[in-house]
Amino acid sequence: MDPQFDAGIDSPADTSPTPTTRRRMPAWVTRSDTWFVAGVLTVAAALAAGALWLLWKLLTGILAALDAGGEIAGDAGHAAANWVATGPITRTITAPVHAYLDSHAAGLPATAEQLRWGWLITGVVLLTAASFGARGARIGWCLHGVSTAAMVWSASPADNRELAVAVTAAVWSLLAVPAFARGPFQAAAPRHTTVVITRPTGADSAESATPAR
Structure with a gap:
């Protein structure tokens, strides 16, 4: 049998590579505005994390200062009470x-x-x-x-x-x-308003001059 008529498993048609389909990435991944938005969100997240960290440090510092101030105030109050009691x-x-x-x-x-x-x-x-x-x-x-x-x-x-x-x-x-002083449960004294009604000048003379009917 001639080689050109051989259709066995060693045929060149059987050893040719099978063509494959290449997958394309989604369009939004390759868009420039997508990467811009991602960069903005990353920076915003970093800034938010830094702000929260600073806020936490500020709050802990304030609480520590209040604690120290409370101890100082307590010592001062204790000293003042002792001075008042035994001064x-x-x-x-x-x-x-x-x-x-x-x-x-x-x-x-x-x-x-x-x-x-x-x-x-x-x-x-x-x-x-x-x-x-x-x-x-x-x-x-x-x-x-x-x-x-x-x-x-x-x-x-x-x-x-x-x-x-x-x-x-x-x-x-x-x-x-x-x-x-006036006690917290003591009612305030009631206020009295005096209304004075005065007659206009010459009213008595005008009434006497009016003839009786």
Whole structure:
């Protein structure tokens, strides 16, 4: 058999490559505006991430500053409270009062310590009630201040009595400001409006000149 008539498996027709179809990419992938939009979105995402990071740092810094400020304020408030409770101005009043009660409590059923607590609690209750507008508490607060000034005068050194009583009066006057102010639950005094009606000049003469019918 001649080679040109051989149709076996070794034929050149069988060994030729099979043509393949090439896949094309979507049109929007190759467009220039698509890549521009993608670049803009990438930059925007990076800027947003940076802004969030800065915001987080700012918030954490503010919280840390507030925490430190709260500790400082707490220490300052504690120091101020200690100064008010045990400071020289307060002891100018409380030391003579305690000394007076200690020296005059002998023979009484109540001890000097009980009398000191009674004096303090009475003042706090009267001041609180007076601040809410109770008239009886305001009178009691005045009497409490007078009795306190008397004890300060009696138990203070002779050379400093006047000054100690003056300090007591000044402190009691400052505390009396909320006591004698209008309380938060006290209604304001009602306002009365007076209307005055006046007759025009010559009205009486005109009525007398009009003939009666």
